[in-house]
Amino acid sequence: MNYYFAPMEGITGYVFRNTFQEYFGGIHTWFSPFLSPKHDGGLRSGEIRDILPENNSNVRLVPQILTNDAAAFRLTAERLKEYGYSEVNLNLGCPSGTVVAKKKGAGFLAETALLERFLDEIFSQCPIRISIKTRIGKETPEEFPALLELFNQYPVSELIVHPRVQTDFYKNKPNWEMFAYGADNTSMPVCYNGDLFTTQDIQQFTTQFPSVQTVMLGRGLLANPGLAAQAEGEKPVDSKTLIAFHNTLLERYQEILSGQRNVLFKMKELWVFLVCLFADGEPYAKKIRKARTLSAYQKAVDSLFAERELLDESVYTGE
Numbered sequence: 001m002n003y004y005f006a007p008m009e010g011i012t013g014y015v016f017r018n019t020f021q022e023y024f025g026g027i028h029t030w031f032s033p034f035l036s037p038k039h040d041g042g043l044r045s046g047e048i049r050d051i052l053p054e055n056n057s058n059v060r061l062v063p064q065i066l067t068n069d070a071a072a073f074r075l076t077a078e079r080l081k082e083y084g085y086s087e088v089n090l091n092l093g094c095p096s097g098t099v100v101a102k103k104k105g106a107g108f109l110a111e112t113a114l115l116e117r118f119l120d121e122i123f124s125q126c127p128i129r130i131s132i133k134t135r136i137g138k139e140t141p142e143e144f145p146a147l148l149e150l151f152n153q154y155p156v157s158e159l160i161v162h163p164r165v166q167t168d169f170y171k172n173k174p175n176w177e178m179f180a181y182g183a184d185n186t187s188m189p190v191c192y193n194g195d196l197f198t199t200q201d202i203q204q205f206t207t208q209f210p211s212v213q214t215v216m217l218g219r220g221l222l223a224n225p226g227l228a229a230q231a232e233g234e235k236p237v238d239s240k241t242l243i244a245f246h247n248t249l250l251e252r253y254q255e256i257l258s259g260q261r262n263v264l265f266k267m268k269e270l271w272v273f274l275v276c277l278f279a280d281g282e283p284y285a286k287k288i289r290k291a292r293t294l295s296a297y298q299k300a301v302d303s304l305f306a307e308r309e310l311l312d313e314s315v316y317t318g319e
């Protein structure tokens with residue numbers, strides 16, 4: 001099985017990617033959090049920094065674009081080619097209200113005429129391969145067969161399917177029946193994404209879909225950074241490695257972010273998930289959330305590591 005690390009805006013930036021890669025194995029490809037180019041292809045400096053080849057020399061990265069503007073997509077893809085990338089990923093899955101209101105991400109799925117024109121343009125002009133990460137519809141899963149028929153008209157290099165609709169956000173269960181429909185009705189390589197949080201979840205998926213070669217893991221890897229390696233028979237993460245990973249990440253965020261608040265914000269976001277790898281970690285998570293200074297934060301983290309056992313699998317459930 002190939003494991004992709006899902007793009008997660010605000011979390012899986014280049015510092016996180018490089019640090020993760022140094023301490024844990026198992027990831028075949030990373031996808032960048034979405035780039036949101038202007039009409040002239042302009043990107044923010046933080047977006048450029050995140051995809052610069054020198055900041056990603058240890059990882060195989062596919063940059064992702066969120067737009068409904070074919071010119072912006074093409075100009076960005078041209079720049080990505082200059083950086084040495086051979087694939088770009090199109091985001092048709094973001095469920096956020098502001099994104100959907102602009103008919104982008106999962107909002108674009110409901111605009112089939114616009115989407116078709118956009119796909120015609122980008123597939124005829126793009127200098128590198130295009131993969132697509134999509135939900136199965138905006139309102140209902142029944143939208144998916146028509147969307148798949150549309151995607152089937154183009155040389156999509158890979159279709160990554162998160163089988164929820166936009167209005168699900170992250171609630172309800174991923175729709176494995178509609179995913180199966182997709183896998184059965186396309187000749188594109190298909191990758192599954194959604195709610196694989198434990199090795200048992202991955203095993204269950206593999207049993208049901210023996211021909212699918214690739215899964216993309218997101219929150220499951222935040223809750224257990226060893227998940228992909230473990231699913232391939234490696235030992236669970238040990239606390240020495242997890243502490244070293246945590247401390248290195250913290251150090252690097254302190255180097256590049258200004259002020260304690262920004263560093264604390266980044267680290268706290270990670271603990272929402274990572275605390276699920278500890279037996280009865282919640283009281284410690286509360287202390288971590290409440291920390292207003294880096295020293296209070298470090299004290300809370302140290303006591304969690306010192307006083308609680310690491311579990312073999314996270315108890316993260318997505319809720």
Ligand SMILES: Cc1cc2nc3c(=O)[nH]c(=O)nc-3n(C[C@H](O)[C@H](O)[C@H](O)COP(=O)(O)O)c2cc1C
Pocket residue numbers: 006007008009010011032033034064091093094133162193194195196216217218219220
């Ligand atoms: C905090 C957060 C940020 C995300 N940012 C992106 C993003 O930039 N691009 C994208 O395609 N998906 C994004 N996603 C969706 C994930 O890539 C993934 O599809 C989703 O978490 C479901 O997979 P999982 O159940 O394995 O976590 C984000 C999800 C979360 C929780």
